[in-house]
Each structure stands twice: as C-alpha cells, then as structure tokens.
Amino acid sequence: MRVSPTSVTHPPGPPARAADSATAPAVSATRAAPPTGADAPAAPGAEGAAASAADTGICSAPPAPTPAGAAGPGRHSADAKGAAPPEGRRPAQAPQASASPEVGSVGGGAAAERPVPGVGSVPGAVARASAEAPQASASAGAAERPVPGVRPVSGTAPGVSAEAPQASAAGRLGRPAVGARAVGAAPGGRRSVAQAPDAFAPQASPLVDVAVVGAGPAGLAAAVTAAERGVSVLLLDAGERPGGQYWRHVADADVHGRFAGWWRRLRALEAAGRIDYRPGQQVWLVTREDDDRLRLEATPVHDGVQPPPGPFEARSLVLCPGGADRQLPVPGWTLPGVVAAGGAQALLKGHRTVAGRRVLVAGTGPFLLPVATGLARAGARVVGVWEANSPLRWARHARAVLPVPGKLAEAAGYAAALARHRVPYRPRTAVAEILGTDRVRAVRRAVVGRDGVPRAVPGEVEVDLVALGWGFTPALELPLQLGVATRVDVDGSLVVAVDDGQRTDVPGVLVAGEATGVGGAALSLAEGRLAGLVLAGAGQDEPGVRRLRATVRAHRAFAVAMHRAHPVPAGWHRWLTDDTLLCRCEEVPHAAVRAAHAELGATDARTVKMLTRVGMGWCQGRVCGFATACLTAALDGRPPGEGDLRATAARPLAVPVPLAELARVQEPAEDPDGQAS
Template sequence: MTTSPGDYDLAVLGAGPAGLAAAGSAAQSGARVALLDAGDRVGGQYWRHREDDDGSGHHGWTMLLRWRNILPRLDFLARHAVWHVERIGPGFTVHTGRGPVRARALVIATGAYDRQVPFPGWTLPGVFTAGGVQSLLKGQGVRAGRRIVVAGSGPFLLPVATGLARAGAEVAGVFEAGSPAGFARSPRAVLGRPGKLVEGAGYLKTLARHRIPYRTRTAVVAAHGEGGVDSVTVASLDRQWRIVAGTERGIACDTVAVGYGFTPQLEIPLQLGCATRLGLDGSLIAVADGQQRATVPGVYLAGEVCGIGGAELSLVEGELAGRHAAFATIGALPDRKVVARLLRRRRSARAFAAAMHAVYPIRPGWQDWLEPSTLVCRCEEVSAGTVRAAVTDLGATDARTVKLLARTGMGWCQGRVCGYATACLAAAGPGGEPAAADLAGLAARPIAQPVRLGDLAQAPPEP
C-alpha cells in the first residue's frame, strides 16, 4: 500500500485470529487498513511462532496462511503497542509508543489473557500461567521446566500439556478442577463441531502415549518450596470445588502451569465508553450487535473481547467485523451468501462456547483453599486476610472499595492478575457473585499498556 501511516479507513487493533481476519477481509473489500500489534509477527498468542517456524504441527495453520497472504494489501504495523485511543473529529486517533495512527473506524481485537485463581504458594518462582508456559514454548522453543504439573480448569490445559510432552518435558499430571463429562448435556452443540471432538481425542491420545495422568475434579491447592517450587499439593474437589478431606497428596515438580480460563482485554473498549456485561463464564465482556458493532459508533469488536470462544469463533467474528466496517467506511457491500455462511458458523461456534462455559464454571470453593497470609495482589503484597478484612471490618461492599482500602490492583499489573480474585472475594462477603460493575472497576485503565516516557518523548508530535 502507498497510504501513509495515520490515514486509514480502518485500524485493527490486535493481529491474532480475530484481528487478522478483520484486517484481511476489509482489505479484500478495498478499504485502507492498518493492522497494529505489539509483536513482531502476525498470529497473536494462538499462532505464536518463531521467525523460522514452518508451521508444521500448529493447529489451524492453513487459516493463518490464508489471511497472512493478504498482508501486502494492508499496512502491518508491528511493535505498535496501543496505550490509548480517543475520538478526534470524525475518526479515531490510536496512540502507540511509536506515534499516533488515525483512522475513520476501529476494529478492536485485543484478545485475552490468563485468568488466575490464587492459592497458597502461587507466587513462588516456577509457578507460571498456562498461557505463559505455552508462549515460551511456541515463541522461543523453551520448556519452562523439567518436571511440570499442569492444573486449573478448561480445555486449554490439554494443548499446553501435550505441547510440553512433545517438546520433551516430563508432565507429572494434568489436574482439571471441573469435569468434561458435562459436555454430555449439550449433545447438539458438541456434534455440531466434530472437529473439536477430533482435536480433543488427539490430545487425550498424546497424554496416553506419554503416560501422563489426567485427573478431573482435582486441583493444585498449594505449592511448596524455598526459593522456588519443588512440590505441590493436589486434592480432590466436590462440585463446589471444596477440598474433599483426606484426598490431599504431594507431587514433586519444579514447574507448575496454572490456568482458569481467560479474561478479555477490555482497556480500549472501556476507554472509548463501550458498553459491557457479564459473559457466560463470569468474566466482563464488551457488547457487540449482530454486525459486530460496539455501542460506540465507528467501533467494531471481534474475538475474545466479545467473550471467550476460541480461535474459530474469533476468525468468524473478525471476518464479519472487517466486512461490515468496510461497508460502513467505503460502501463496499458484503456478499450476502458469504455473510450468511459466516452467520451460520458464528451460531455454531457460539453454541459450542456456551456449552464449554457451562461445563467449566469457576466454583466459589477455591476461596476456601486460601490461608489468611495467601497473597491475592502480588504487586502490592495484599493478602487474602487483608482483602477479607476490608469487607468484614471496614465495610467494603464492592471490588473498587476494596481496591481503595487495601490497594489491590494498584501495582504494576493494574489489576490484570488480581482483579478477578479480588472481585470474587469482595462479592463473597455480602454473599453474592461479582457483578459487571465490580469487574469493570478493576478493568478500566487510562493507559492500556505500559509505555516508556522515552518512547513518548521520541514519538512524532501530534498535529
């Protein structure tokens, strides 16, 4: 493209499956598109890969190649971490560490990050998020440890464990707090996605080949070690995730990969004033209509910001967002047959996602694992006892008040790691579940990504 940076019909934020599909479909329609991402290459976390990676073994790699081949039709702005977006005049100015980018419309496809549930010892060196372990393996070819325990809840545990096993790590076990048997209650949604059945069977076959135990209704409830993790305690759980007395046992390991689903990354939608609500998995999501439009004119949403649903759903939502954004900005009428096909695929993918969330809910019993000294906010070193005291002794009735009284979420991560747990503990006091307002109070940030003062000083001046 010959269009100069900062003068686009559409800016797409995030180059994962949703963003790549949105940018590619809009560019195919003739729109001038800028695709921005903090990374060096397209693909996001799902298709994270090394520069010399030929793609063999990556799930869905052919779909990445389809959209990556359209990159010459648009401007891919790598290493452009977006820290703020604002409406100026008829369009938007996207602020990055490398200067501003201006566009008439936006597609926000910023993805999600690991949702964490604290437990005693979770701050020890060697305890990673499941996504962090997979990123090291995919992006750098590095195994996080030698003997690894994979734990948490949700289907993401399976590709993490099998990827580690294929890379030569010893996986001591996969411990699923929920139970995938719940999929039997949603046969239509499951049978409508036969590829998921094949994918899941492949993971289980790999676990069996490497003799990796897979235990359901079981969790890592504590990690132990001096200077680093050297063992964990696992225990059986009841249906509310309370520990079944007498089932605790120790497992030696040097690494733990823990994940309890994902949290949509909503800083940019919240900066722009987009409406949000609770998703089916209890996380905060941004509201999008049937054309993937946000409640703010000129803003489209795609992928995990609309609710966690996997790469296939992200691809469909991204393509719909890109086609409708191109129509709104340059009048490129979407092909009705293509849109109808995409809508059918979206319905099927969303039905499977709904079934998945019903099977893998986060139960409140995990709060009983916590000791008073267990850190909830690791940045500010705020313990579970301090959070609970803010509720019971100081009268906090919501997560934002807990934040003001106890400083949870005021550290380096700005609540990304501790926000969900803080909202749950705050709601547990009055006897309720976290509301959308509780989660929004710890998700809104005026600066979406850390930005260095030196980068701001060197950025081109605003017009």
C-alpha cells in the same frame, strides 16, 4: 484530548497480548502480568476457560439469555532475535513484504497501482505504502528532506536507508518522531545509531479507512478480509510476528497449516500497499475526535522497534485485543516454578524452551490438554493433568457440540496424546497448596466436591513446575477507553457487547475475538472475517455474511457449553490462608481484603482496591483483578457484577508509556474562532 503525566502514578504492566484465541496467554515465570493466545483445543475437554452461570457460587454469572492468564505471572518475554542489547543496540529489521509467486494478484490491481504522494517510482519493487498509508508524509516536501546520518539508497526516496528499521523497497516515509533513532553508515561498514533531529514535531499519519489493533486470528482475518475488498487498512500489533498467541511461531519458516494461507495473503496485501502492517507497536490510548475520527497513540514494544511518526487516525476501528490467563491465588503460588499455563506454552512455542522437567498442569478447561501434550512431546515428565471439573458435565451440552464436529476430533487427538505419553488425567482435582522455599518442590491436592468446595487430601506430589490455568480474561483496556457497552458472560468475565455484525454501540468501532467472549480460534476467525466484510460494505444478505453469522452462532453456543462444563469452583477461596497473597505486585494478603470488608465496609471491588492497593501494582490488576472481584462479591454474599469486574478491568493507559511520549501528546489545534481543528 488532554493527558496529564502527573496523573499517572503506577503505569500498567500488561503482557504482550496475543491476540484473540480461546487459549490466549503467556506469562513468564519471573515477572508479573498475565498474557494471552494459545492452542485452543476444542471439544469436551479440549478448549477454553470457565465459569458457570448455572452454578451459583463465588464466580457465578447471571444466566445468558440465549446461547449467543499468576501463578508465576509475568510479561511475555520478547523473542530472542527481537531483543536489543544494551550497548550498541540496533533496531530490529522489520518484516519485509514480498510478493510470492504462489500468491498472485490480490483482489484487483487498482489499489496496488495507486501513486503515493512524495514517493517516486521504485524500479523492481511494489510501492508498499498506499496513498493513505499511516507513515506516508503529509507533504511531498517532507519526503525529500534528508535525515542527518542516514545515507540515501538508490531507487528509494531520499532520506530512507535500506537498513532503516521499517523501510522496505518502497520506504515508509514521513517526518521522524522526536527522538527517533535513524540507522546510518559508520566507518568500517558497521551500522551506527544516529539521533534524528528534534526539530520535527510528531505528525499525525494520513487518515486510513480502517485501523485494526491486534494481529491474532481475529485481527488478521479482519484486516485481510477488508483489504481484499479495497479498503485501506492499518494493522497494529504488539507482537513482532503475525498470528497472536494461538499461531505463535519462532520464524516465518515455521508457518504451516491454516495460518500459512492467512500469512501469505497478509504479505501479498502488504507488498501491494493495501495493508500497512506495523508489528511491535502497542496501542496505549484510543480517543474519538470531534469530527468522529479515531485517534490511536502507539509505543514500540522495545528500543529495537522504530517509534511511529505520530498518532494514527482512522475512520473506523476494529479492536481484537485477545485475552490473558485467568489466575486464582493459592498458597505458594508466588514461588519460582509456578507459571500460567499459557506462559508455559508461550515459552515452548515461541522459544522452544521447556520451563521444567517434572510438570503438573492444573486448573480447569480444555486448554490444559494442549499445554500438557506439548510439554510431554518436548520431553518433560508431566506427572498429571488435574481438572477441577468432571468431563461428564459435557453430556448436558451435547446439542451444542454436534454442530462443530471438529472439536470432538481435536479432543480425541489430545486424549490419545495423553495416553501415548502416559500422562494421568484426574478429574475433580485441584492444587490446594504449593510447597517449597526458594522454588517449587511439591504440591498438595484437593478433591473438588459437586458443590464446588475443595477438600484437602493427605500426601504430596513432587514437581519442579506447576502450570495453572483457570480459563482466560478478555483484555478490555482499549474498548473501555472508548466507553463501549459491556456485559457479564457465562464464564463470569466482563466482555464487550456487540451486534450480529461485531459492531459496538460506539459508531465506527467494532470488536472481534476474545474481547466479545472467550470461545476459541475458530470463533475469533469467523468474527474477524465478519467484521472485515461489514467494514467493506457487505450487505446483510450476502451469502458470505450469512454463512459467517451461522458459524459465529454455532461456535458461540459451543463456548457457552464449554464455560458451563468448566466453571471456576464455587468454593475456590476456601483453600486461601490469611497470608496467601491475593495481589502479588503490592503484596496484599487475603486477610487484608477480608479486613477491608469486615472493618471498613468495603463491599465492592473498587473500594477494596482503594483501601488495600490490590491491583495497583505493575500488572494493574491483570493477574489479581478477577479473583479480587469474585472474592469481594463473595464476602458481600452475592455473585460478582459488571461494576466489580469493570473496576479491575478499566485502565487509563493500556500499556506502560514513557513520560516523554505523554509529553508529546498534543491538544487539537484551535482556529481563531476557538473551534478545534
């Protein structure tokens, strides 16, 4: 597979994706690119994202055959303890796997006792890497080769420092990547950063049975379920802690509730060498080799994370990339103090930071409720929740709500919390304009009619923070790189088409979570578990498989009802002015898109992108892509189609990649007969 560095003109700037959840995202107030994950609420007025297939309008989607994040966009800010200082920085310590007494043995002991090539016995510790672990050396000799500047540690293989970023008691062995930093001893007992020799070319990691990308609810469930059935699993995640955006936490001490069980199972499997968990690694390219192996190229999220030794390879792949806040432009949305709803929540959950003191939460969907209640509990004065739709729309979908009673209880809890903090809830209300000069000062509101058209209302509401959320957009960069089939979901999003076992039409590739349709953490968990069972060879008629399929159907039906109860208003573009920026990265105004359609004949999103540069900036269309597709289709008098959405979702590289990494991508070697080996 050839990648030409010269073809990359604008590296995409994706948010750190928080893996799957109904409430995925996180966007900082100062940068540009939406993120993902979140506290997905759950019932009428408590979960989700939106667009109606029934309501014909600018973002309406074709009806589903059967029920089956910007405002101030920016990349996820790294957790404070994970950021590396510019001078004398040191790699962040990788999470250590420890076998907790409360975990006990994990699904049989054979895999835990499997010898690792090139790794001697480790007294008092469990060998962390299995025979197929991606960073185990391909030969025993490589494991014995010392790394200059790195002091061997007694009880571990030579060349591995106890302080090395991803070394555990068992050590992750293999040749260092070109330019990789190694941590060694310095005078005075301090750590020093030593440059590893460039003599070793990057080596592909040993082949594993299954690679899982994303450690949110879906990815975590898929990895743990497959590993507990004896499958060797590689788990890659851009986050530095498992859980994704939905289970985002500051430290392991914050682990509680349902997540605690999954967290303990992951740590036990990691300690037993059954899961090779690689946090802080962003997968930027996935390709299929001639022998059907799947090859994954990854890059560290920051300099404090040790680079991988080379590409990873797997027989099967589960993609759980999550989603990002969906945003709609509004006059004034580029002012400081305007954030995505998921961004406000990420700052609160991941950093215990309240982004403002006088806050308005607006948009549509149940996700607005946990954002508002979380900010209110943290001490912010939430002046209101402005919901563009009416909760009465749920009455049409009661049959979809009853099979998931937990959603009703969750919605009732949020309603009680809003009442306790005296937060007013205004249905059929939207932000028409955000006012201010150097930052947000106030907002003007509009009443949304039954036809979805907003009508301005006199008066202003003073605020210093506006959190906007219009649902979520699945992150499809990696699935689209493999050419999987897609469809337009009920909420107008482009999603991956899968069968009842989470399989795509590409052999060996499964997808779970928000990428198959936004529906909440419970749905993501069920899909992830189902994918794990399928890859472990579970039969169609196994009781566990049948139960999970029933759970997926019930939660998918609820998601359909949620999207139809909370559609994006059909006339949202009516509040745009000529100078309202549609693409904030490239500063493309609304008027430029209209001119491209009227004067240059641009009738699809791809042509509009080429003529105006909308979506060609740092975020690569993650913030403005959905709005551009909907607006272009509306100007052409039709609903957005799969082609419109794909034009703003497909990207050659999933995340920004240094040119040095592109230069290291190697072509498959050829044998004397000219065949790729």
